[in-house]
Amino acid sequence: MSRLGSLGARLYRGEVGYDFVGKRKIWYAISILITITAIVGLGVRGLNMGIEFSGGAVFTTPKTSISETHARVKAEEASSHPALVQKLGNGTLRIQISELDTKQSVKVQEKLASDLDMKTSEINTQLVGPSWGEEVASKAWLGLAIFMVLVVIYLAIAFELRMAIAALISLIHDLSITVGIYALVGFEVTPGTVIGLLTILGYSLYDTVVVFDGLKESTRGITKQSRSTYSEFANRSLNGTLVRSINTTIVALMPVAALLFIGGGFLGAGMLNDISLALFVGLAAGAYSSIFIATPLVVDFKEREPQMRALTKRVLAKRAAAEAKGAPEMEFEPDETTERDDDDESGYGGDSRGAATAGTTGTRSQPASRARGRGRPSGKRR
Template sequence: MSKLGNLGARLYRGEVGYDFVGKRKIWYAVSILITITAIVGLAVRGLNMGIEFEGGAVFNTPKTSVSVAKAEESAEKASGHDAIVQKLGDDAMRIQIAGVDIDKSDQIKAALAKDLDVKAADINADLVGPSWGEQIANKAWQGLAIFMVLVVIYLAIAFEWRMALAALIALIHDITITVGVYALVGFEVTPGTVIGLLTILGYSLYDTVVVFDSLKEQSKDLTKQTRFTYSEVANRSINGTLVRSINTTVVALLPVAGLLFIGGGVLGAGMLNDISLSLFVGLAAGAYSSIFIATPLVADFKEREPQLKALKKRVLAKRAAAAAKGESAEGPQSADSENSDDSDGYDGYGDEGPQDSASGDAAPAAVVGPRTQPASRGRGRGRPSGKRR
């Protein structure tokens, strides 16, 4: 654990890091491949919509010794439609039949009572009309659309429209993957699924906003210096919040995994699958999109601006000139040069170029951003001699 804490501190200070933004084309390709797979699964298999959306009947039976397979066969024979049977904890059963004519409910109830060897009066029947199910579906889509609009407005006000657009693309990416997994797995889509989707979208935004806030802070007055491009600053923001994102995602996934695999799989509480699968897939997809999609997209959008495009040219030209002279990309550092024009008055990233903490040599390409120095090392700055006292 101490090693993980050490790594987190070094990532935050910029001593080590991974070039997420520089390798963004790889992440884009992976995301496109996953999204296409999800869309194909959705088109081929479709969604297994619950009766709340399609209409139908749910029959809750008392304790019975009849097997699930036998109950399913009996329900399909009596109704003429596919049936979903779930075993409950006290050997009771929940029999769900979609698309059933409400007028046939009494007939189906009587047939089930005979085949399951229970009294018809003890079977509880809940009926959902198709028009009501359609209203529920429309309300779900309206709620999702309103959520998206509010998110874009908030991010555009709090940050800027480019970040809002990147966050929206990441959210659509998360929804598509989650819905595609539901189609491929065949789990039933219920109002619980919609609640799970809205929950994971909020969680995904939380992670994204944390990175955006760090990026906004670190990119202030960026064009006044010639040491770092916007993409490098964006990459530093991702690395600085990486361990936090991983920790919060793992902590959130553990209880959801318990609901999905133990509650739904081992204990057979199938109703937990409705919400737990959307939470599990959505949380993982949200953490992925926050790191690999949203911030790299912002970097792509921002570096199309004339000012930041010109900044990138200046930074690369300066590094090429330094390399031609046999110097490091940041140039030699000394007490006299720390206040020279090379820093351009921009000290948001420390006073040294990208270095390895052990050797002081130039860091590898994956390390972006310099090492932040302890406060004691800057005490002599601003004095004519540059000496510390």
């Protein structure tokens, strides 16, 4: 069995774990710092809107050996505006210049033909008006609002309202970071960017829903016991799904990284950059927020309830009494449904009943529930 799989089994059984919930103030501070940096970048640099949103012209030249740098310099001299030049696979150049009207585009086309030693008729010109981009943006905002409302309703029904609010906050956190990084990197915002941003909404919620489902199952009837607090159950549930979240995130990031670094970096495919950067940042931020933001927020919300406050007092009082007697209380006591054989490397299918007597002839295995009191001074169940 792989080391990662073995670690996942140990996390699932509760043998090892990291106190994610207990250190939530650190994660909150890191997220606030990242979010502020993204917002500052967005306010200072702003988004580099494509011609679909700002309007402009796209010039396509015939097959040529002219470099992208030379063509960009000539295009900026001809138009007095920043130009984006891409070398297409068939050897042609795609020159994109924003904020050009029809009269200006004709002059730029003639100037480009003269500077690049081409005929004016050989350069194809396509004008794009800003109204189309505004329509796309308005529909994207409408779709985002509808999606968030439906997410809150669904999670409130499937889980509870506090979990829905925590998931919504983590989703806004992911979108803010993605948009801020777009501003800092300076990538052009195109309809492909909008598609990427809308796509990451589902990915951002995937890990969060997985963790919430495990948390819901593990905390069912939590107020009827006095062994562990809500935060301890939440932390144990989070550790149990940690490796699964890491694996699914890595698998999802690998093809997106190939699009971003290979397709966009080496092949110069601009549209791939627009979609892949949004997906890459959104997936990474979604995995982070599901572990470090969403679940700790649920704990903060839940521990304000009177029932959970009373539970915490009972647990702490019981542990203080046990420590006073010199017999510290276990944080998590195994029960019949969660006990596993420590020698089972898979960690998911072993049954530990009778493990202590395995290999002893003539000894009958006892149910696990009867062995719960072993190791205590009185030998009695509490």
